[in-house]
Amino acid sequence: MRNRHAVAYWTGFSVILLLLIVAPLVLPEFWRRFLTEILIWGLLAMSSDVLIGYTGMVSFGHSGFFGLGMYGAGAALLLVAPPNLFLALAFGLAAAGVNALFVAYFATRLRDIYFAITTLIFSQIMYVVIFTWTSLTGGENGLTFRAPPLGLPGVLAAPFTPQTLHWFVLAVVVLSYLLLRRIMQSPFGMVLQSIRENEARTRAIGYPVQRYKIVAVMLSGLFAGLAGVLYAIQNRFAAPDFVFFLVSGETVIFNVMGGIGTLVGPIVGAGFFLILREALSRSFTEAYLIPVGIVFIAMVIFMPQGLLGFARKWLNR
């Protein structure tokens, strides 16, 4: 039984992976870029699923981690010549990680709704700091920089083309997925899930719940920062808009639409949201968020499991 599940799971995984590898070769430019973006936003949503779906804490502040990943990558690319991909990754992750530690230390003192509010306020602090510290961050205009070459030190170096960028993003997202899935199936992940199911009992058994929560927030923040680095490399800029609350809100929408607690669900949710937005913005232009919001409310009420919720148990086995 377990074996058949594994075969089915990995077959499905390989087919989808293969499709995503081949996609940039056959898709026109616009949709290729669109697909890469879905993967990046999907990674952000997946990082937030660690908290929403597995630990039972809703974060409304993921834009803070995402934005610091962007600015961290920007700093590395602007300060160090020639621009280096791995330095950008390291800087972005370090910036997001420090922010995550700060947020985690304070926010995990509170539960449920208070946690959500506190994360929101902390991301807004980052927004205000970045927006007003013009000499460092470029203020409203943000930073622009050149993309680093794709390369392993001493092995190969090639400039990013849209195709190699897509494959690079795909590789990072897939590795992140496998890693997060492994972590969530590990004893550590089990403790997180037991915090979601019954926090008081988990504490009573003897687990230091707050410490687990801090690590969960940091883990989530790091992967959100990774998404930010990828987005910075793809678009070659960092802007305060991406630290703003709207990004955090969209991250939550991706999760709820796709199905929390599945890791892949949020990626599907991001795809669904972006396609919905693309389709609606042609007829509604600026006001596309009105129908999107109505769809979202309807899904919260009638389909709380999200698009992939029906497969939740199957995906986590």
Added chain:
Amino acid sequence: MQDLLDIILIQTVNGVVTGMILALVASGLTLIFGIMDVVNFAHGELFMLGAYLGVVVFATTGSFWLALLFATLIVALLGAALQIVTLRPLIGRDPLTTILATFGVSLVLQNYALWQFGPVARNIREPITSHFTLFYLEYPWYRIAIAALSAGIIGSLWLFLKYGRYGIWIRATIQDRVMAQAMGIPVPWVYTAVFAIGAGMAAASGVLFGPLVGVNHAMGLDWILKAFIVVVVGGMGNLGGSILASIFVSLMEAYASIWVSPAQAVIASFVVLILTLLFRPTGLFVPTPK
């Protein structure tokens, strides 16, 4: 030195005025939370919508007081409708789902305002234009009137909760909703009514605040953030605590803006929040829990 003292006193008045408006917003939020465990993410949008309706009614009737009245009533009715459509189906589910639903509502309302009224800020003319001299400054009476009106509205809410027949229903539901239901109180309708009251209060503060700055579609987020800070600092679901916290946080921001720009003065309230979380995570103005 004398100058600095003057500035500090002026900022104290400013802080109390903003604090009273904030208290009006936050007490609606806290009332809604206290009775049905709903964090109303759309509260800032109801504030914004109230301000816009104030603009519209003011433009047609020319009377500020009519604008205040109608905007409050319309948004209260809208709030009741929103509660019935989006929150009633969620009763009994995880309280976190209500954050998500009201977040969806806030998206819809904010973008509706953007679509309907455009991105340019609108203005309401203040109904009281006279000034009085406060040190070297001509201080508008209108600001004092706002503070008094907000205090009046909050005071009448308190009296209503304390002595009104329906106010007692509301308090009974806060205390024990199952028992209240058993005693024949129509709890679902109490929920709807409380949501409507909270929405109306948000709208009233929007109209009152409108003349001080422009009215635009994005103003809701600022206020919901401040209100969130206030309810965490004041202890959520605690009406008196959130009123004190509103004034406290607004004073801190007003003092901070003596030295830094208003955009950075927001950081003062963030600092208050962080210190509260560090030392009294249950709220500054509640008795220490045993």
